[in-house]
Amino acid sequence: MANVSIRGLTKKFAEVAAVDDFHLEIGDGEFVSLLGPSGCGKTTTLRLLAGFLQPDGGEIRAGGEVISSQALLVPPERRQMSMIFQSYAVWPHMTVAQNVAYGLKFKKLTKQEIEKKVTKLLGVVHLAELKDRYSAELSGGQQQRVALARALVVEPQILLMDEPLSNLDANLREEMRFEIRRLHEEFKITTVYVTHDQAEAMATSDRIAVLDGGRLVQVGRPNEIFDRPATRFVAEFVGKANILTGRFGGDGLLQLGDGVKIRVAGGSECAPSERVTVCLRPHNISLVSGDAEARRLAEQNYNLFPGVIRRSIYFGDSVDYTMQLPSSGVLRVIAPPTQRYEPGQQIIAAAHPDTCVIVRDE
Amino acid sequence: MPASQTGTFRRVGYTGWSAFRFKDPTFPVWIGAAILLVFLMLLPLGAIFRASLWDDTGLTLNRYFEVFTNEQFLKAIWNTLIISTWVGVLAVMIGALLAFLVTRTDLPWKKPIRALVMASFVTPPFLGAFAWTLLAGPNAGALNKLYRAVTGSEEALFNIFTMPGLIFVMALYSFPFVFSMIANVCELISSDLEDAAEILGANKWRTAWTVTLPLAMPALIGGFILAFLQSLSLFGAPAILGLPAGLHTITTQIWALFQYPPRLDLAAAFSVPLLLATMALIAVQKKILGRKGYSTVGGKGGQKRLIHLGLGRVPVLLFVFGILSLSVFLPYWILLKAALSKAWAMPLTWDNFTLHNFSFAFFEYGDTQRAIYNTFKLGIVTATLGTLLATLIAYVTHRNLFRGARYLTFFALAPLVIPGIVLAVGLFIVYTRPPLVLYGTIWILFVAFLTKEMPIGFSQAESTFKSIHPELEDASRIIGANRLISLKDITAPLARSGLIAAWSFIFIGVIRELSAAILLFAPSSKVVSVVIFDLKEEGQVGVIAVLGTLMLAVSFLVILGVQWFAGRDVVATRE
């Protein structure tokens, strides 16, 4: 079973904890992303998983056996893992075929067997006709595919990927995201994927672990992370978010600064007078102009925010509005382009309570 | 592609991890290399300190007292200070001027000029000194004869057997170091800074004076210190030019203390201040230049516009080639002439022509063949093992393999601080008594050369590693190769040209080394530099010229080989 168990993992660099008491369980064959801004410790975690670094505290288990701890470090070459790097790390003095074949040297296979596997994998990543080229002759995308083939041909138990798409341009990145997901579906290798790009994480992962300051902030399926962010940080990092703060009155409603009261998901259970932070996604807000429409939504318990359009940016497939609320707060709304509102227009924003999610203010 | 078409992987469980509960198995290699390095450096230094401070009665400062109250010794120290200071100044003047002309002006023929600077670098100073005795001995020297013939004067133009003569020759063979250092800096100075000055009204020369010069000042000071240190530790040139004039320097004085009956303790006591002074100067140099060893002049360099020399080209070229003829053309010519002449001071007429010197040197004089064999053997073995050790150590420090690994850099570079003859004193004390008597064999020379050339090998290896992305190695490790295999399969091939350069620097350094060899050689372990020195003491001009020519030819072949093999311009990339 190629499951990974990370418990209490800590790594310090000169007294500063890059990874701080990190816990995570990764199931066999699961694709988990470590998502976070730069400096959050995700790459350090990955390198700890690979065995390039030794923990200062906690442990890492693979298949139930300890492979990293303060006292023990199984060297990278014995971990049966593969890794993909941001810089591709394709060896420039070897051909594509030689790069891919290299890892098989250590598996005691015959020359024919190696050649067979190499050819097969090169076919899988669509690089068969480039097998005798050198990395200097390849594009970034091609090099990354060489790296993938090289990593997969050794049939690793665990695959580690360190921001593999960051150096590629946008179109290629999209294409490669799908490619990576496809390969995962095909080979079902336990994968840990590090990225700062939430769209990438969402597109590829079974679960996403969000990191900040060396700590795990939230882990869950993409829709959980997106719809039910645990903290303000997650809310703002993964997708766009409006952050509202207020207090609970005894009536289960959240009172915002300007007196507006709204219903929030799970709000009825909250104790009165607690200061609370709420996340509301711009995509989940609709704009209504007519009173009739507004009243209808109010009956369905929608939260209503009256305000004035400050700015409107047209993106073709959507329009990005900034609304000025009377309390001097702003609300960002992303609405379909079917209706267009102009700056200065009085408008009411409406959001279903389920989309108003309480988050911890971290 | 559906899974069924590609087949499924064998799902192997994670069993048997318990078999691997140990640290990285390549660890002993790194620790071993580190320990070897520390031993190499500490043993001789420790021996010197001990020999100078301890005698049968215990800790004592007697030796220092003896050294510093002896008039002759004090004179030697004074001579050394004066000589080194002047050499530093001259070397900087020549080196900086040439560097500026080559990097910032549109002087033509830059490649040949750089090659000639390289030739000056490769020429051992003692050989240059010897050649200059033939050129500028006050009565028989070729140049002086020419001068007298042309002007009808009785006097000599220039007597090389004087302190100014010694300073002149030493500066001629120190300036290449300064040249490299300053050329590197000049190439980094962005023209933008100079453009700014010009827009404000300064002409190109004033700009050079007021903008470029201050920016380069730290490098100039650093260059001065470098040349100063170099001349502190030279032995051959002072012995050849100074002793006939009754001038001792610290190095020749230390050597004299080895004459029978030897005073090793005094030699050690003499060495310690030299060592401390060198350390202090290097510390000052580091401080001035910052951690990189050359001043990081603002920015990545930017656009460089060259100063147009216009009609000034011709006089400048004459000047540049004039200097290079002093260090290269004239000495090499006179060496060749002496090698082919019966009487070196006479013109090379058909009467005077002979191949006897060659035949004697190679076929009759037993020492030559032995020495050539020893020199090559030592050169190849030291270069190979030295490159290997330097590579391992550079790997350890670069990857910071264990706590405190970075401190190894200090040990690898420490020999820069130790003048060759001082190192020899220490090694002599250590290896002429049990448990390990290496004296009398070729291996004490090996240890000396390995130690002395470590800095150049290490810094070359280090900068090579820095240019290789660490992820290339990580990629190999994760896929199943341990550190050593990764080093062999991935890093080493990529580092090839850098490591070849390291090998050749060490090789050339070894074949021309004199100041340590002169104390440590035994009759059966003579090397060519020592043979040349011995012959000089006997006055066998023809044979010296032949061997000197051989030494130069080999050095050039190696350099050319490296340039061709590794495809790099060895002059351009200096440490």
Add this chain to the structure above:
Amino acid sequence: MKKVGLCFVMLAGAVMLASPVTAQDAALIQAARKEGKVVWHTSLALPSSTAIAHYFQNKYKGIEVEVHRNGSQRVLQRFMQEAAAGIKNADIVHTSDAGNFELLRDKGMLLKFTPQGVAAFPDGFKDKAGFYYGMRATLSVIAYNPKVISEKDAPKTWKDLLNPRWSGKMVTAHPGYSGIIMTHVLALVNAYGWDYFRDLAKNKLHIVQSANDPAGVVASGERPVGVNGSEYFYYKTLKQGNPIKIIYPKEGVPLVVSPVAIAKDAPHPNAAKLFTEFIFSKESQQLLADKEGLYTGHPEVTYPADKPKLKELKLLTADADELEKRNAEIKKRFTELFGA
């Protein structure tokens, strides 16, 4: 039958009598061949020592002579240095400083060995204890370059050299390197005192190391006057066609006898003995006189007509014991006076 046998015996006997090689010699040669080489540390000039080595190698094929040539004081230093480190490399030691051999003998570092025929040599060539014998002898003389200096102007005596007109025009070798010069300095110090050298130093002499070096310096015209130097090398240089004239001062010419001895711990003792026998043989000693311009102690050797006979010169000799005792003093004072 009997007649043939008798003739045979007589023939064999005649052959045996005629052959210079005795049974004892043959054994030595065989033992020496087994050892294969002899290591010779010598201060004899390089061309000369190489030539001797070649003569020996030609005569006794299969025995290599490894020549290590350096100045007398250097030879001693090397030998002592190696001995101190427990290294036994050298077979034969040969320098021009008799004091060296007193020292070595007293330290028990020499082998007692008397080569054949040496009994006939003059006393100055023999160590009474039998450890070392004089292989060659030469003089330390004045020389000048006749192309630069006329015979009229040339210095004729040691005292002439003190004349300020020679300032910047003279060359001296160094007792710190050369045994010949060590003897020379001791002899002149005994004759004139250290003041002589103090005054000589005022003339700003060019300092070289080996007693053979001044010949080249004078011949090239670099310094036209040599205040000392080995007579044999001056003579050889002259014979090669170079401009040299030798002066044998009438007040006295230092005679330098150069001893040779076998090291006690010689790694090739038999080869060493054979080599020693060789260099004291008439054949070899005559070679030294004919080809190398040297004097020898062998009574049957003849010398070139253009060399002065030793009997005709006033010779200054130095006592080996005194040489040993005053070795350090001479080096020190000379260095102080001349600067290096």
